[in-house]
Every structure is written in C-alpha cells, then in structure tokens.
Amino acid sequence: MNYPVKMYEYHVWANQAIFNRLLELPGELYNQKITSIFPTVSEALIHIYTADLGWINILSGMDMKQALTEAFQLREELESISLEDLNLRFIELSERFTAFLGQNPDLERxxxxxxxxxxxRDTRLSEIILHVVNHGTYHRGNIAAMMRQLGSSSAMTDYAFFWYQSEPELVLPK
Structure with missing residues (x-):
C-alpha cells in the first residue's frame, strides 16, 4: 500500500462526508455567522480548498509564492458560490490530485x-501529501465543532471509520 496515497483517499472521503452532511441541513447554516476559529462554515471549507489548491499547484511545479497568491485571489470568488458549487470544485481538485498521484511520481523526491x-525548506512530496491530509483533518474538526455550536451534528470522518467505508469486507474462515 502506498500510505500517502491512501491517506489522500481518506482526505477526499472525509471532505465528501462533510459536504454530504451539510447538504442535508438547512442551507442557511453554511453561511451562518458564528464566533469560532472561522466566522462561517463556508469560510472554513474555502480555507481547506484554497490550501489544497496551493499545494497541488506546488506539486505540479509552481513556485510557492505564486501558488499562494493565486489561491488567495480565488477566495472572493469562492465566497460567492453555493455549497453545491464548492462541492464540485472540491471534486475537480481531488481529480487533479488523483491524476498527479496516478502518474506514479516518486513521492520520496x-x-x-x-x-x-x-x-x-527541502521537502519530500510525500510530506506535502500528508500535510494536505493533516491540514484538512484539523479544519474538518473545526467544522464539526462549528456545526455543533450551530445546533447540528457533523459527519463521522475518523480515519478508522474510513477503513470500514473503503475496504472490501474481509471474509474470515469458519
């Protein structure tokens, strides 16, 4: 198993679990103001998205300063789109990452x-992938807490729960 790739698959699964839960809830919750680490759930999701976008651009060869600038400039546009449209952007971005990882790059490069x-800093590609996953996990935790503050439950996004959603069922011998 390629551990960084499996962890990225978890990241995609967990992001989608959050979107699926938010899509079940009243639409106003997405942009409802709250006193928390982010002022709204939408801003937390946009932060995850722009960070991921910056990192895939870096992995694809873009200078870090340029990648950060481009991602930051996108924030205003992202603040004006719906939850459904941001979900589509996340899906498209995960397809970029998956294509990159599918090219079988040397992740220890x-x-x-x-x-x-x-x-x-000199950094392995695998460290960047694991940072993307860790960063997303951290902020999905923020979102879960924010959703609780807003009176709703979040989605189960623990890595262990991912095992049961993504792995084929083992058939034990009798």
Missing part, C-alpha cells in the same frame, strides 16, 4: 519550498 512566511 525532494523539492525546495521557498515559503514566504517561513523560509526555504
């Missing part, structure tokens, strides 16, 4: 990041 906020 090292690239140089020139982070305008933190400096220069």
């Amino acid at each position: 090292i690239i140089r990041l020139d982070n305008p906020y933190a400096g220069i």
